[in-house]
Amino acid sequence: MLSSRKQTTRYKSKIIKELEALPDTNYHNWTESEAELLKKYYPTKDSRGLARVLKKSIHAVYSKAKSLGLIKE
Numbered sequence: 001m002l003s004s005r006k007q008t009t010r011y012k013s014k015i016i017k018e019l020e021a022l023p024d025t026n027y028h029n030w031t032e033s034e035a036e037l038l039k040k041y042y043p044t045k046d047s048r049g050l051a052r053v054l055k056k057s058i059h060a061v062y063s064k065a066k067s068l069g070l071i072k073e
Helices: 004-020 032-041 047-054 058-067
Strands: none
Touching: 032 047, 032 058, 047 058
16 A cells, blocks of 8 residues: 555546646635536545645545545445
């Protein structure tokens, strides 16, 4: 199993191009682009790694995923 730091690095390398296209946002509001990335990666990726990459709290990731009806595969 990869360490948390290595997992985060892998997530960043996979979606960094998509993240660069996102506008700057504060920690409280989800942009449509961020929600789309969550829909794309949440089912198969580590939630904590996604939270770090998206600059959101883990609770925000879980809450948004629930509101979008997303589940882990």
